[in-house]
Amino acid sequence: MFQTLxxxxxxxxxxxxxxxxxxxxxxxxxxxxxxxxxxxxxxALAVVESFTENVQNHALEILPTLQAGSNQxxxxxxxxxxxxxxxxxxxxxxxxxxKKPPTVIMLAGLQGAGKTTLAAxxxxxxxxxxxxPILIAxxxxxxxxxxxxxxxxxxxxxxxxxxxxxxxxxxxxKVARDGVQFATSKLHSMVIIDTAGRLGVDAALMQEAIxxxxxxxxxxxxxVVDAMIxxxxxxxxxxxxxxxxxxxxxxxxxxxDARGGSALSIAALTGRPIMFASVGxxxxxxxIFYPERMASRILGMGDVATLAEQAKKAFDxxxxxxxxxxxxxxxxxxxxxxxxxxxxxxxxxxMGKLLSMLPGAGQMKKQIENFDESxxxxxKAIVQSMTPLERRDLKVLNGSRRARIATGSGxxxxxxxxxxxxxxxxxxxxxQMRNGGSIPGMPPMPPMPSGMRGPGGAxxxxxxxxxxxxxxxxxxxxxxxxx
Amino acid sequence: MGLFNRLIAKVRGTSSASAVEWSEIESELLASDLGPTxxxxxxxxAKKLPGDDVENAMKEILRSKLSRKSRAISSGDSTxxxxxxxxxxxxxxxxxxxxxxxxxxxxxxxxxxxxxxxxAAAVDQLTTWGDRIGIETITGxxxxxxxxxxxxxxKRAIDENVNYLLIDTAGRLHNKNDLxxxxGKVRRVVEKVAPVSEVLLVIxxxxxxxxxxxxxxxxxxxxxxxxxxxxxxxxxxxxxxxxIESSLDIPIKFIGTGEAATDFAAFEPEKYLxxxxx
Numbered sequence: 001m002f003q004t005l006x007x008x009x010x011x012x013x014x015x016x017x018x019x020x021x022x023x024x025x026x027x028x029x030x031x032x033x034x035x036x037x038x039x040x041x042x043x044a045l046a047v048v049e050s051f052t053e054n055v056q057n058h059a060l061e062i063l064p065t066l067q068a069g070s071n072q073x074x075x076x077x078x079x080x081x082x083x084x085x086x087x088x089x090x091x092x093x094x095x096x097x098x099k100k101p102p103t104v105i106m107l108a109g110l111q112g113a114g115k116t117t118l119a120a121x122x123x124x125x126x127x128x129x130x131x132x133p134i135l136i137a138x139x140x141x142x143x144x145x146x147x148x149x150x151x152x153x154x155x156x157x158x159x160x161x162x163x164x165x166x167x168x169x170x171x172x173x174k175v176a177r178d179g180v181q182f183a184t185s186k187l188h189s190m191v192i193i194d195t196a197g198r199l200g201v202d203a204a205l206m207q208e209a210i211x212x213x214x215x216x217x218x219x220x221x222x223x224v225v226d227a228m229i230x231x232x233x234x235x236x237x238x239x240x241x242x243x244x245x246x247x248x249x250x251x252x253x254x255x256x257d258a259r260g261g262s263a264l265s266i267a268a269l270t271g272r273p274i275m276f277a278s279v280g281x282x283x284x285x286x287x288i289f290y291p292e293r294m295a296s297r298i299l300g301m302g303d304v305a306t307l308a309e310q311a312k313k314a315f316d317x318x319x320x321x322x323x324x325x326x327x328x329x330x331x332x333x334x335x336x337x338x339x340x341x342x343x344x345x346x347x348x349x350x351m352g353k354l355l356s357m358l359p360g361a362g363q364m365k366k367q368i369e370n371f372d373e374s375x376x377x378x379x380k381a382i383v384q385s386m387t388p389l390e391r392r393d394l395k396v397l398n399g400s401r402r403a404r405i406a407t408g409s410g411x412x413x414x415x416x417x418x419x420x421x422x423x424x425x426x427x428x429x430x431x432q433m434r435n436g437g438s439i440p441g442m443p444p445m446p447p448m449p450s451g452m453r454g455p456g457g458a459x460x461x462x463x464x465x466x467x468x469x470x471x472x473x474x475x476x477x478x479x480x481x482x483x
Numbered sequence: 484m485g486l487f488n489r490l491i492a493k494v495r496g497t498s499s500a501s502a503v504e505w506s507e508i509e510s511e512l513l514a515s516d517l518g519p520t521x522x523x524x525x526x527x528x529a530k531k532l533p534g535d536d537v538e539n540a541m542k543e544i545l546r547s548k549l550s551r552k553s554r555a556i557s558s559g560d561s562t563x564x565x566x567x568x569x570x571x572x573x574x575x576x577x578x579x580x581x582x583x584x585x586x587x588x589x590x591x592x593x594x595x596x597x598x599x600x601x602x603a604a605a606v607d608q609l610t611t612w613g614d615r616i617g618i619e620t621i622t623g624x625x626x627x628x629x630x631x632x633x634x635x636x637x638k639r640a641i642d643e644n645v646n647y648l649l650i651d652t653a654g655r656l657h658n659k660n661d662l663x664x665x666x667g668k669v670r671r672v673v674e675k676v677a678p679v680s681e682v683l684l685v686i687x688x689x690x691x692x693x694x695x696x697x698x699x700x701x702x703x704x705x706x707x708x709x710x711x712x713x714x715x716x717x718x719x720x721x722x723x724x725x726x727i728e729s730s731l732d733i734p735i736k737f738i739g740t741g742e743a744a745t746d747f748a749a750f751e752p753e754k755y756l757x758x759x760x761x
Contacts, residue, residue: 036519040692045513114571141742143612147604148605199717200717200718201717226687230691230692231513235718235719236717253571256570256657262691
């Protein structure tokens with residue numbers, strides 16, 4: 001996601017950092033680099049121009065006060081970060097709930113943007129928060145769209161109101177109106193209306209969307225857009241805004257490698273915030289869109305806040321507490337603890353997704369994409385083939401024990417050796433961290449399993465953050481996220 | 484006269500069009516998703532041209548970027564197996580149906596293979612289309628291995644000696660290695676029965692620069708032989724398709740222009756270029 005954009009930004013800031021004292025010329029060069037990067041990322045030209053202009057003005061403004069300071073590149077970085085967050089829609093906005101339920105949400109967008117799948121994800125998201133959503137099948141156009149909604153609705157355990165078979169039969173406006181009435185009578189707290197995909201230029205279909213809107217007066221109309229859309233995003237978003245109108249944007253397929261410039265453009269040009277992002281084919285691959293986190297991620301600073309949140313969900317309170325106690329009491333971090341963490345991590349989702357949220361992930365794009373998920377299983381197998389004594393004290397591992405572990409886990413002795421070496425190194429590092437003051441609030445990160453292979457086949461550890469972020473907003477996020 | 488023509492008219496005859504006018508042309512070209520690389524190459528060439536007929540000259544430059552490979556769908560005495568691939572939501576299933584309609588109207592015998600066993604109701608969607616056209620759709624059990632459905636379809640197609648087998652596959656993002664590997668497997672397994680004669684990549688006309696990556700990676704996985712550009716009836720001009728033709732030499736074979744089964748046509752380069760510069 002946004003990865004190429006990220007590596008371009010990383011390049012521009014790298015150049016800035018290498019300068020002892022930043023001159024106006026340096027800033028201009030960096031801005032030129034950023035402009036090119038944004039264009040390649042499908043950001044609309046108008047947005048590119050205003051973004052680069054704002055960044056340049058702010059950067060030049062603060063430059064005189066900066067030149068004496070030591071952290072110049074970081075200061076410029078935070079200007080860009082702020083500007084980017086602004087463009088992505090400032091703070092995240094949540095759904096406005098109706099004063100009198102049900103809250104009616106209507107989805108609109110081009111064909112193939114992912115509305116039907118999104119309807120189910122949205123329903124699941126709010127069901128988990130205690131709402132009682134119902135899906136309404138108002139896409140009577142596309143063959144078997146109704147059927148698809150029923151299938152996905154069932155998979156998330158949300159009822160689907162589908163009185164018409166679809167495939168061109170039935171009146172979508174009537175279905176929507178009846179659906180909302182039905183939902184009200186059955187005391188559903190939320191209604192999500194799936195509509196047919198339509199082009200911005202199709203006046204007749206736009207009229208239909210308006211008719212649906214007027215029939216049900218939705219509390220939120222969400223414009224669903226594919227992250228891969230190009231410069232046409234501007235025209236399409238405008239056409240939808242002028243037509244049916246919308247209150248928020250949902251960006252889908254953000255797990256692709258599209259640079260997502262459209263996301264920037266739509267939020268900036270229509271003034272409608274991006275509210276949700278869909279990041280995978282699984283129903284749970286969906287979240288609220290956090291502009292400030294996304295800005296950090298685009299700029300290659302990682303998305304530590306999201307990572308921390310997921311960690312919090314996966315590590316139950318006891319495990320985290322136990323680890324923290326262990327860490328602060330000076331006890332050694334053992335392979336048993338490591339195993340516990342591996343298990344918690346598999347609960348958090350795919351390793352590739354987790355790794356991509358780490359700072360510096362932009363530079364490790366290839367490795368992350370090629371991360372072999374079964375490597376975690378293999379690593380677990382090695383640890384599980386050890387006796388309790390061995391897990392506590394790696395020093396007892398002589399040749400014959402190692403050979404036994406290798407046979408037991410179906411791995412090579414060299415794999416066992418590699419794990420032991422890396423784990424010992426990690427233990428040492430943790431000791432140093434403890435002595436040198438720990439990162440507040442962060443549970444100890446386990447060493448990397450050897451699944452991340454570079455072209456040379458050697459496993460590469462992720463770059464550790466050298467210091468706390470120079471960006472106060474980000475530091476606050478880090479400190480506040482897990483405690 | 485379209486916006487682009489107006490701009491061209493402005494610079495026409497003036498051997499030294501001002502920087503402002505060129506930058507307007509640049510933004511017009513960028514707006515059609517040709518991408519910064521191709522646009523700057525075009526502008527560099529265009530600036531060298533004598534001033535009298537910039538529009539035709541521009542078209543000539545664009546024409547020279549098109550692929551020279553055949554734009555006709557493969558044909559022959561044996562069964563032609565066509566694999567239809569692409570990222571999610573570009574319109575693969577609809578394109579398969581439209582292509583089937585077209586071939587059916589040309590009195591070719593057609594069989595459909597529903598190898599998109601992933602997306603909910605995708606198989607039903609294709610079967611519905613098949614019933615409408617009056618051709619058979621080979622399906623597997625729900626959640627079946629796509630390669631096995633493709634294999635069964637290929638076997639049936641060869642046994643019945645139909646002219647065309649069109650295999651619909653699940654949409655997949657090209658940066659998912661496992662899913663791309665799955666697609667490679669579909670092809671390999673089909674080829675145990677008979678060679679695949681055509682792999683069509685479906686590209687959404689609204690796609691931005693990411694389309695290049697899509698085409699490149701899909702080609703690496705399954706050797707794409709042609710493009711179907713869909714949703715060209717919208718406001719998007721589909722410049723990304725030209726960018727793909729120009730950088731990867733994969734010809735556009737068909738375009739989709741609407742929701743009806745007949746809103747589908749063979750690609751006509753001249754019309755496309757007119758649309759691009761309209």
